[in-house]
Amino acid sequence: MRIFQIKWVKWRLISIGLLATIALVAFVGRHDILRRLEGLPPFTHRAGERFDTMVTMSDGVELNTFVQLPAGERPFPTVLVRTPYPEVSWAFRNILCERFVRYGYACVTQDVRGQGGSGGDWDPGENNEIADGHDTLIWLVEQEFQDGNIAMVGSSYLSSVQYAAVAGGAPEELKTIIPSMFTTDIRTVMYQDGMFRHELYTAWASMMRESMNTSSNPEEGEQYQEAIRHRPHNEVDTKIFGLEMPWYTDMLTAMNHSSDYWQVDSRVAIRETPENMTIPVLMIGGWYDIFTGPQLEDWQRLATQSESRFIIGPWTHSGTIGEYPMPNSEGGQFQWAEMLPWLEHHLKGEPLTLSTGVKLYVIGEGDWEERAAWPTSNETEMLHLSNLALSNDCESGKLATAPGSGEVSYTYDPDNPVPSRGGGGMLAYNMDGYDGAPPSNVDQSGFCEREDVLTFTSEQFADGLFISGDITVTLEVSSTAPDTAFTAKLIEVFPDGSTFNIRDSITSLAYRNGADEPLTYLPGEPVTITIDFWPIAWQLQPGSSLRLDISSSNFPKFHAHTNRAGVWSEQTGADIAVQTIYGGQVDLQIEP
Numbered sequence: 001m002r003i004f005q006i007k008w009v010k011w012r013l014i015s016i017g018l019l020a021t022i023a024l025v026a027f028v029g030r031h032d033i034l035r036r037l038e039g040l041p042p043f044t045h046r047a048g049e050r051f052d053t054m055v056t057m058s059d060g061v062e063l064n065t066f067v068q069l070p071a072g073e074r075p076f077p078t079v080l081v082r083t084p085y086p087e088v089s090w091a092f093r094n095i096l097c098e099r100f101v102r103y104g105y106a107c108v109t110q111d112v113r114g115q116g117g118s119g120g121d122w123d124p125g126e127n128n129e130i131a132d133g134h135d136t137l138i139w140l141v142e143q144e145f146q147d148g149n150i151a152m153v154g155s156s157y158l159s160s161v162q163y164a165a166v167a168g169g170a171p172e173e174l175k176t177i178i179p180s181m182f183t184t185d186i187r188t189v190m191y192q193d194g195m196f197r198h199e200l201y202t203a204w205a206s207m208m209r210e211s212m213n214t215s216s217n218p219e220e221g222e223q224y225q226e227a228i229r230h231r232p233h234n235e236v237d238t239k240i241f242g243l244e245m246p247w248y249t250d251m252l253t254a255m256n257h258s259s260d261y262w263q264v265d266s267r268v269a270i271r272e273t274p275e276n277m278t279i280p281v282l283m284i285g286g287w288y289d290i291f292t293g294p295q296l297e298d299w300q301r302l303a304t305q306s307e308s309r310f311i312i313g314p315w316t317h318s319g320t321i322g323e324y325p326m327p328n329s330e331g332g333q334f335q336w337a338e339m340l341p342w343l344e345h346h347l348k349g350e351p352l353t354l355s356t357g358v359k360l361y362v363i364g365e366g367d368w369e370e371r372a373a374w375p376t377s378n379e380t381e382m383l384h385l386s387n388l389a390l391s392n393d394c395e396s397g398k399l400a401t402a403p404g405s406g407e408v409s410y411t412y413d414p415d416n417p418v419p420s421r422g423g424g425g426m427l428a429y430n431m432d433g434y435d436g437a438p439p440s441n442v443d444q445s446g447f448c449e450r451e452d453v454l455t456f457t458s459e460q461f462a463d464g465l466f467i468s469g470d471i472t473v474t475l476e477v478s479s480t481a482p483d484t485a486f487t488a489k490l491i492e493v494f495p496d497g498s499t500f501n502i503r504d505s506i507t508s509l510a511y512r513n514g515a516d517e518p519l520t521y522l523p524g525e526p527v528t529i530t531i532d533f534w535p536i537a538w539q540l541q542p543g544s545s546l547r548l549d550i551s552s553s554n555f556p557k558f559h560a561h562t563n564r565a566g567v568w569s570e571q572t573g574a575d576i577a578v579q580t581i582y583g584g585q586v587d588l589q590i591e592p
Contacts, residue, residue, distance in 0.1 A: 031043070031098055031099060031102060035099070038330075038336060038337070039337070040336055040337065040340065041340070043102035043103060044102070044103055044104045045070035045071055045072060045101060045102055045103065045104045046070070046071040046072075046102070047068070047070065047071065047098060047101050047102060048068075048069045048070050048071035048072065048101065049067075049068075049069045050066070050067065050068045050069070051066075051067055052064070052065070052066050052067075053065050053066075053067065054117075055110065055135070055136060055139050056139075057113075057120075057128070057131065057132055057135045057136075058131060058135050059128075059131075061113060061118075061119045061120040062118065062119045063110055063111060063112070063113060063118040063119070063120075063132065063136065064110065064111040064116050064117030064118045065108060065109070065110045065111075065136075066089075066093055066097075066108070066109045066110070067106065067107075067108050067145070068093065068097045068098070068100075068101050068106070068107045068108075068109075069101060069106050069145055070101045070102070070104050070105070070106065072104075074144060074145050074147075075106075075144065075145055075146050075147035075148075076104060076105060076106040076145060076146065076147055077104070077105050077106070077146070077147055077149040077150070077151075077343070077347035077348055078105060078106040078107070078108060078140065078145070078146040078147075078149070078150045078151075078347075079097075079100050079105045079106070079107050079108070079150075079151050079152070079153055079343070080108045080110070080136070080137070080140060080150060080151070080152045080153075081096065081097070081107070081108065081109045081110070081152070081153060081154050081158060082109075082110045082111075082112055082132075082133065082136065082152075082154070082158065082161040082162075082165075083109065083110070083111060083112065083115075083116075083154065083157070083158050084111070084112045084115045084122070084124065084157050084208075085115070085157075086111055086115050086116030086117070089109065089111070089116060092109045093109055096109075096153075096334075097109060099336075103340060103343075104348075105343070105347070106145050106146055108140060110136060112129065112132065112161065113128055113129075113132055123247055124157070124208065124247055129160065129161050129164035129165075129266070130164045130165070130167050130168040130266050130269060130270070131168060132161075132164075133161055133162075133164045133165030133168050133170075134165060134168035134169060134170070136165075137150065137165055137170055137171055137173070137174060138171060140173075141171050141173050146173075148173045149173065149175050149346070149347040149348070150173045150174050150175060150347075151174070151175060151176050151177065151178065151343055151346065151347055152165060152174065152177045152178070153177070153178040153180075153339070154178075154179075154180065155180040155181045155182070155284075155333040155334070156180070156181050156182055156317065156333075157182075158180075159179035159180055159181065159182035160182055160270070162177040162178075162179050163177075163179065163182075163184050163270050163273045164266070164269075164270055165177075166273050166276075166277065166279070167266075167269040167270050167272075167273050167276075168269075170279075174279065175279060175280075175346045175347055176279055176280050176281065176282065176342070176343075176346040176347075177279065177281055177282075178281075178282045178283075178284070178339055178342070179281065179283055179284075180283070180284035180285070180333045180334070180335075181284065181285060181286060181289050181290070181291060181295075181317055181333050182291055182295065183291040183294035183295040183297070183298050184270050184271050184272075184273050184274055184294075184298050185271045185294045185297065185298070186291070186294065187254075187257050187262055187294075188293065188294055189290060189291055189293075189294055189425070190251060190254065191254070191255050191511075192425075192505060192506050192507070192558065193506065193507035193508055193511040193512065193514075194255045194507075194508040194510050194511035194518070194568070195485060195506045195507070195508055195558040195559060195561065196251075196252070196255075196558065196559045196568065196569075197290075197425055197426075197557060197558060198228045198428075198555075198556040198557065198558065198559055199420065199425070199426040199427060199428045199429075199436060199437060199556050199557045200290050200425055200426060200427045200428075201248075201251055202224065202227055202228055202236075202556075203224055203427050203428035203431060203434060203436065204427055205237075205241075205245060205248040205251075206220050206221075206223060206224040206227065206241065206434075207220060207431055209241060209243065209245070218433070220431075220433065220434070221431065221432070221433030221434040221435060222433070223240050223241060224428065224431075224434050225434070225435060226240050227240045227241070228555075228556045228559070231562075231571060231572050231573065231574070232569060232570050232571055232572050233252060233559070233568070233569040234249055234252050234253075234569040234570055237249055249569075252567075252568075252569035253567055253569065255511065255518070255567075255568075256516055256517060256518075257516045258516055258517070274298045274299075274301040274302045274303065275301045275302075275303050276303060277302055277303045277304045278303070278304065279304060280304050280307040280308050280309075280346060281302060281304060281308040281309075282308065282309050282311075282338065282339065282342045283295065283298070283299060283308065283309070283310040283311070284310075284311045284313075284333060284334075284335055284338075285310065285311070285312045285313075286312065286313050286314065286315030286316060286317070286319070286332070286333075286424075287312060287313070287314050287315070287361070287363065287424065287536055287537075288314065288315065288316045288321075288322070288423065288424040288439055288440040288441075289315065289316060289317050289424055290317045290424060290425050290426065290427055291317075292312075292424050292425075292534045292535075293534035293535065296312075296534070296535055299358070305356075306356060307356060308356060309338070309342070309354055309355070309356050309357065309358075309359065310357070310358045310359070311335055311338055311358075311359045311360075312358065312359070312360045312361060312537075313329055313331065313332070313335075313361045314326045314329050314361045314363050314440075315329070315332050315333070315440075316424070316426070316429075316430075316439045316440050317333075317426075317427055317430065317439075318332070318333075318430045319331070319332020319333045319334075320332070320430075320439075320440065321440055321441075322422060322438070322439065322440025322441035322442050322500075323440075323441060323442050323443060323500070324363070324440075324441035324442075324500045325366065326361075326363065326366065327366040327367075328361075328366060328367055328368065329361060329366075338354065338359075341353045341354055342354060355370055356372075357370065357371055357372040357373065358370075358371045358372075358373065358374040359371075360374055360537050361537070362466075362537045362538070362539050363441075363536070363537065363538045363539065364464075364492075364538055364539030364540065364541060365539045369537075374468075374469075374537075375468055375469030375470070375535065375589055376468075376591070377468060377469065377589065377590065377591045377592070378589070379589070379590050379591065379592060380587050380588065380589060380590065381465065381467075381587075381588040381590045382401075382585055382586070382587050382588075383399040383400065383401065383458055383546065383548075383585060383586050383588070384399070384400050384401070384402060384403040384404060384583070384584070384585045385397070385398075385399065385400075385403075385404055385456050385475075385548075385581070385583055385584045385585065386398040386399070386400040386402070386403070386404030386456070387404060387406075387456075388404055388405075388406045388407055388408040388454075388581060388582075388583065389406045389407070389408050390408075391408050391454040391455055391456055391550075391581075392408065392410065392451065392454060393448070393455070394448035394449060394455055395455075395457065397454060397455050397456040397457065398456055398457060398458070399456045399457060399458035399546060399547075399548055399586065400458070403583060403585070404583065405583075407580055407581060407582045407583075408454060408580070408581050409578055409579060409580040409581075410451060410452045410453075410454060410551075410552075410578070410579055411451070411452060411576060411577070411578055411579075412452055412484065412551070412552035412553065412563070412576065412577050412578075412579050413452070413576050414553070414560045414561060414562050414563060414574035414575075414576075415560075415574060416452075417553035417554075417555035417560040418447065418450060418452065418453060418487070418551050418552075418553045418554060418555065419437065419555060420437035420554050420555060420556060420557035420558075421437060421438060421442055421444065421447075421501070422437075422438060422439065422440060422441055422442040422444070422500075422501040422504075423439065423440070423489075423501055423503070423504045423557065424439065424440075424534065425557060426439045426557055428556075437556065437557060441500045441501055441502075442500070442501065443498065443499060443500065444489075444491050444499040444500065444501050444547075444549075445499055447489075447549055448547075448549065450551075452551055452552065452553075453549050453550070453551045454549065454550040454551065454581060455547060455548075455549055455550075456547065456548045456549075456550070457493060457545055457546070457547045457548075458545045458546040458547075459545065460495070460543050460544065460545050461540055461542070461543070461544060461545070461546075462542060462543065463542055464539060464540045464541055464542045464543075464544065465539075465540040465546075465588075465590060466537075466538075466539050466540070466590055466591045466592075467502070467536060467537070467538045467539075467540065467588050467589070467590055468537050468538075468589060468590060468591040469535050469536075469589030469590075470532070470533070470535050470587075470589045471490060471502075471503050471532075471533035471535075471536070471586065471587070471588055471589070472530055472531070472532055472533065472586070472587045473488040473505075473530070473531040473533075473548065473550075473584065473585070473586045473587075474528065474529070474530050474531075474584050474585050474586075474587070475488075475528070475529050475530075475531070475550070475581060475583075475584035476526055476527070476528050476529075476581070476582040476583050476584060477526065477527060477528075477529055477579065477580060477581055477582070478523075478524055478525060478526045478527070478579075478580045478582070479509065479521070479523060479524075479563075479577050479578070479579050479580070480523050480524065480577050480578045480579075481523060481563035481564070481575060481577035482520075482521055482522075482523055482563075482564065482565040483508060483509050483510045483518075483521055483561070483563065483564060483565040483566075484508065484509055484552060484561055484563045484577050484579065485506055485507065485508045485509075485552050485553065485558075485561035486506070486507055486508075486509075486529060486531065486550065486551075486552055486579070487504065487505070487506045487531070487549075487550065487551045487552060487553060487554045487558075488504065488505060488506075488531045488533075488548060488549070488550055488586075489501055489503075489504035489548070489549040489551075489554075490502045490503050490504070490533065490546060490547070490548055490586065491546070491547040491548070491549065492538075492540055492541070492544050492545075492546065492547075493544060493545040493546070493547050494541060494543075494544050495541070495543040495544060499547065502536065502538050503533040503534060503536055504533070504554060505531045505532060505533045505534070506531065506554055506558050507529055507530070507531050507532075508561060509521045509527070509529070510565065512527065512529045512530075513528075513529060513530055514530075518565075520565075521565075526580075526582055535589070546586075548586055550581060550584075552577075552579055560574070562574035562575065563575040563576070563577040
């Protein structure tokens with residue numbers, strides 16, 4: 001028995017040692033393992049020197065900067081990453097930069113002003129990003145480890161600082177930028193026709209608070225849920241988040257594009273960057289990102305579009321997908337198979353193996369298409385609201401080829417809003433404990449049963465339908481309120497009865513039809529409104545139908561309109577309103 005026990009202990013020790021060896025080998029070779037799994041080319045270099053330094057800005061503030069070099073003879077082409085997220089700096093250093101150095105690039109990461117180990121005050125969006133980006137590039141050009149070929153990369157806020165650096169007059173050594181999941185013009189992201197995006201900006205404000213240098217608050221998610229329901233909303237920073245957040249409260253009155261908030265010199269300069277661009281750009285976006293529509297407009301305004309490339313996948317802001325199958329959609333915001341040949345060309349002088357133009361993922365086809373430009377068709381499919389009086393149930397309202405007649409009313413209660421489920425423009429889902437609404441494509445059953453949702457369904461499309469571009473819903477409406485909101489959601493109804501959202505949007509009466517200044521509305525007066533959706537490439541399946549849901553809330557993606565006129569964030573109460581629809585249509589940009 002003792003001999004058996006000794007042998008058992010011996011083999012157990014051998015097994016533990018073997019597992020430890022395997023784990024060590026896997027850790028040491030993790031970069032090559034991941035590279036192989038992603039189908040990327042072999043590495044060309046080993047990792048070399050790493051060091052920290054403080055870079056002094058023109059006003060004397062020092063920014064924490066980390067440099068990683070490949071092994072071998074200097075200098076190297078260089079990639080610069082500037083970030084406001086010190087809590088995940090390890091990922092930029094040990095994943096992102098570790099891969100870049102193995103492909104022969106020096107990689108520099110820097111905490112923006114007021115974040116991580118950097119000095120100065122944190123003021124998101126302003127924060128001297130133009131001047132700091134310029135000063136950092138000038139410092140980098142002077143470093144002996146770089147060879148005069150520099151690129152900037154990064155997603156979301158890490159893209160905003162790329163545009164800021166270009167707006168600041170980047171040196172000629174900056175050869176390209178790779179902005180991902182971001183737009184230079186966030187006016188229509190923050191507000192959609194006067195409706196504020198809680199699931200994006202209130203969630204982000206709750207996460208960021210004064211600075212990510214402060215200790216994490218385990219109650220952040222609960223406080224977010226409390227904040228989006230609190231009236232007046234302009235006091236949530238002090239009453240719920242526990243500190244003054246002027247950069248957030250400034251957002252709460254910036255409904256007008258012409259407001260002082262949007263006319264700050266730095267915002268204007270960044271907003272005008274696309275038409276002033278002088279270097280090629282590799283843009284990466286997602287159909288269900290938070291910046292999709294304005295990012296597409298950035299592409300249309302891009303002065304170097306003929307030399308640039310835009311990849312649009314089916315992803316959310318974090319690179320995830322929803323419940324609808326999306327084969328061949330790997331990569332998300334870091335498209336290594338695209339970034340590597342792009343950088344090889346622009347920083348190392350290798351021939352460009354990628355085409356310029358748009359590479360888009362067609363949802364429903366499950367595959368990619370290369371386009372010189374997109375959208376490419378002006379053909380429109382027009383469907384009219386019909387059987388209006390019967391649209392309060394799930395099956396009787398119709399989308400028809402000819403206009404219908406009649407009218408239908410429903411009651412909208414701001415304290416019982418329609419819950420958000422699916423779509424783009426959302427971020428809270430990606431934050432632990434925030435209980436954010438599910439993004440992207442998810443099942444839409446149950447909504448049509450609500451009394452405050454009108455449902456209109458088309459006949460089946462025997463051969464399917466390729467929606468490729470803009471979607472616009474036009475409605476003739478009235479309300480008993482002096483201001484209110486109307487929403488629209490387009491849904492595919494599959495032959496088996498399953499339902500998935502395609503696109504959704506919202507408008508208010510005050511900012512109807514693209515108004516920049518609030519319009520007055522006389523309760524009970526019929527008016528025509530348009531609800532504009534962000535473009536999409538979506539292949540409707542043969543035998544599927546289209547469903548259009550009309551309502552007055554999509555919460556908390558957008559704030560629940562109080563049915564009162566005036567600045568939404570200053571309102572202390574809410575009223576119930578009766579909404580009436582007299583007719584309307586949906587216009588779909590399609591390809592034959």
